Amino acid sequence: MNLQVVYCNHQSAEISVREKLGFAKDRLPAAYAALRSAFPRAEWVVLSTCNRVEVYTAQEDPTQLPSHHELAQFFSDFHRVPVAEFFDDLLERTGPDVVRHLFQVAASLDSMVLGEPQIVAQVKEAYSLAQQHSGSGPLTNALFQRALGVAKRVRTETGLAEGRVSIASVAVGDFGRKIFDRFDDKKILVIGAGEMAIEAVRYLKDEGARQIWVCNRTQERAESLAREWGGEVRPFDRLDDWLSQADVIVSTTGADPCLVPVNRFKQARAKAKYKPVFVLDLGVPRDFEPAIRDLDDNVFLYCIDDLEAICEQNRRSRQREVDKALTIVDQEVDKLMGELYHRATGPIVKRLRDQWREVVDQEKKRLFQRLPHLEKDRSEIERSIEQMVNKLLHPPLEALRDEAREGTPHGLLDALRRLFRLQE
């Protein structure tokens, strides 16, 4: 039995490399077919996400596993990319390290955003696709099923997934959703078109936001964003009107001097009749004067520093959970490896025991036929033989068990086969 993973991820390779090596869902059947035809006896699972491309291989016979170079060649042939362009970014792990790696990936310990929940679904989908395309087998089934169990255990027993760590998600999830119950009836005003505004609007849309107004100095950019989000363009010169009407304001212009001083917003508040307003000032320097947050009870203003501080706090508390999660991963790796090695040595042990039992039975039969007067002590004699067999088998089996803790003891298994002439 042997396990191997050849992979590149956000730590080892640039996105330009990962893009070239990634497997789109519609090309996976072809990838599995190619792998099967090149290495027909192996089991395969391909995990391809925006942050990683990993090919897991498992096989009972270690001599049949593809080499690192052969798999690099497969990537090259399949994606038509020269090996030299990515070979140094392609990493390899074997044996228990594969199990540890997959468990860490599934538990989101290897993710760009520690504890992010999407990876579990991605691992699950990769495994399910491998099953559909007959890529997986008994070893990969055991490996991936356990990986999903480990991910669940880490999620429930540690605080690794607690607290949001991106600015937009903290803004919308931790604050926005507590200021407003729902967003489908709210007017969202987006001033400027920074990357973070785009992310914030994406979260707001996920929360049901429908009415999005884009207000930008450059009309073309505003129109393009409005099209992208299904929103409406609002003229920049009437910003005061939109400020008074909006329930949520996301601003990223970073204008200097600041776009909305206190007095300007004060007038907008009076027109808005002091209804609650959630202002996300993501501009650097700030677009809204900080004193605005004290204008009245219903103004909730958050700037990038406020949100970044919470993200950092959440990241730190997640980091504290990493050790707990790693301990769980180590426990599960030992458990699974023990089970897999037991599975690998089990058939040999069984054959050895069966063969000895056969010899014992033959000898007992012969003995009681030749010396029938021993019949009265039959049970005592049988018990003695039984104990003798167990004592004689104990040292080799104990040695096998010890060796199996470090990996499949191929040498010892082979020696046992030859010494005792065990048939396949």
Added chain:
Amino acid sequence: MMPHTSILCFLACYVVAFGLELTRFRGKSAVSRLISLGFTGAGLLAHTWYLLNRSHETSLPPLLSSTHDWMQVAAWLLALIYLVLAVLQNEMALGVFVLPVVLVLVASTYGLNHAPNNEIYAMQARRSWGLLHAALLVFGVVAAAGGLLSAVMYLLQHRRLKTRHAQPGGFQMPSLPRLAQANRWAFLLSFVLLTLGYASGLMLAIAAPDDEASVSLMEPVVLISGGVWTLMAGVVGWLLVHRGPVGRQVAWLTIVGLGCLLLTLFGLQLATGNIHSGTRSAAHAAQPEVRR
């Protein structure tokens, strides 16, 4: 005969549940939440059994027998409402707010007289009116407690949002609009129930026959309650006039209004040992033997 359950039994369950709820400050734990719900459920079961026992002993509904039982019913109702809400809104840290009130109510009954209210045995004919009066008051008080707690939660949530603090992982509170809505409705509901409760009490007092126990309208409890009711009516009037988004003022007003009401009601209960302690009739004709 029904087996006995002591107050300590369910009080201990609620204490454990409250302790587990406090662990929310340290982070999310589905296991601890489940155990907390289990203890609340067990406490509620024991509490129900206790009230049934009391009712069986006094041959009266718990609402009518004594101030001790009346407050136990109030605590029971709050615990029941909390359990239902906690099951439906598992993420919310409602127990941190509701369970202390339940604990205070249950613990305070230790100092109260268990003996049934003797007048009740005498007013056979009007007992159902008495029951209605007590029930309206207890529901009104529970609604008032709900309003008070939602107002406190509103102010805490508002403060957190204004000061831009992250909420601890396991310590989630409802959104401001939801809390404001709960606050407003609880306040209005408690006002209506308490108004009807006071009105039925007044009718009972006025319509009492000469030979039966009655409550004097000049009794301190009636006068003080009347004063608090007037304060509540003022707040209700203000609420109805100001329909705009004035959540924080509403929260403070309800805290003052409902706080006064609850302090008055429970203060009087605890101080006098019985809400209607000012009058005692000699008419104990129909009183059965009470087992203690």
